[in-house]
Amino acid sequence: MGKKIKEVLSLIKNNKKFLIVSHKNPDGDSIGSEIALALGLRKLGKKVYIYNQDPPSNRYSRFDKAGLIHTDKKEFNEDIIFIVDCAEIDRIGNIKDEINFKKTIINIDHHISNEKFGDINIVKGDYSSTAEIIYELLDKLIDLDKDIATYLYIGILTDTGSFRYPNTTSHSLKVAAELVDYGVITSQVSEFVWFSDPPARIKLLGDVLQRITLHKNFSIMIVTKDMLKKWGAKEEDTEEFVNYGLSIKGIKATAIIKEKDDGMLKVSLRSKNGVSIQELAAEYGGGGHKTAAGFTIRGDLETFKNELEGKLEKIVNKF
Numbered sequence: 001m002g003k004k005i006k007e008v009l010s011l012i013k014n015n016k017k018f019l020i021v022s023h024k025n026p027d028g029d030s031i032g033s034e035i036a037l038a039l040g041l042r043k044l045g046k047k048v049y050i051y052n053q054d055p056p057s058n059r060y061s062r063f064d065k066a067g068l069i070h071t072d073k074k075e076f077n078e079d080i081i082f083i084v085d086c087a088e089i090d091r092i093g094n095i096k097d098e099i100n101f102k103k104t105i106i107n108i109d110h111h112i113s114n115e116k117f118g119d120i121n122i123v124k125g126d127y128s129s130t131a132e133i134i135y136e137l138l139d140k141l142i143d144l145d146k147d148i149a150t151y152l153y154i155g156i157l158t159d160t161g162s163f164r165y166p167n168t169t170s171h172s173l174k175v176a177a178e179l180v181d182y183g184v185i186t187s188q189v190s191e192f193v194w195f196s197d198p199p200a201r202i203k204l205l206g207d208v209l210q211r212i213t214l215h216k217n218f219s220i221m222i223v224t225k226d227m228l229k230k231w232g233a234k235e236e237d238t239e240e241f242v243n244y245g246l247s248i249k250g251i252k253a254t255a256i257i258k259e260k261d262d263g264m265l266k267v268s269l270r271s272k273n274g275v276s277i278q279e280l281a282a283e284y285g286g287g288g289h290k291t292a293a294g295f296t297i298r299g300d301l302e303t304f305k306n307e308l309e310g311k312l313e314k315i316v317n318k319f
């Protein structure tokens, strides 16, 4: 067993109150990891509070049946703070100013760019998801059950795009298999995650795909505020759209630029065939992985789209 995991296990044993925090606009991995960890700690009789700046999106809210995730602030007096699935501390959002950084911070993450801001940092860049790491921790701590296994499975399933993305390893498949053996109903999780979209999302997707700009080996998509309005869709409805830009034969990199209310542009990048877009995201102050990264920038959508096309062209032609 790793030294750091041992340290975390003894911190859990020797403390009573735990705060669990993840990133803004939490995804399936952050929510799955947070709830699984909370349920595991509760099995040991610990007090746990999960706080996120933003509530789970429509897609994931149904998984928080017990209402474990809070977005309301309180006095955070927990002994230990877990920060999960965050490469940088700023990703936790507005809670940053309220938590006491003198408390022990345990940073658990799978982003290779993680800034190791914790007192203990368990960062595994070769893991598909934070849930995969939480599994290893909980497996040493408690008897897993169907509920906990389901949350961990959601984390792995969503971060691997149902085991389609290149971060899918034999380890992630082995962990997923173990979890299924605890009774996860895979068809139900798939239905809830992938087959329960609101109609507005599908209409918007049609519009986004119609407008895709295709170059020889890269593509760009855009989502304007007007497009959202036209179809009655929300920003969260655009989750995973970026992958369509990469699903075309011969396309090695793609980007989707989303216009936000506050004058900012949110950009997601994806790549395949050995192309890395991580450095491009970093150039604009963002982060992520080799084949999946992103950043936020202030600017005009059309102007920035032109700039990004120039950069993407250089990158795909380098490989």
Ligand SMILES: [Mn+2]
Pocket (backbone or CB within 6 Å): 029, 030, 085, 110, 128, 129, 130, 159
């Ligand atoms: Mn993740």
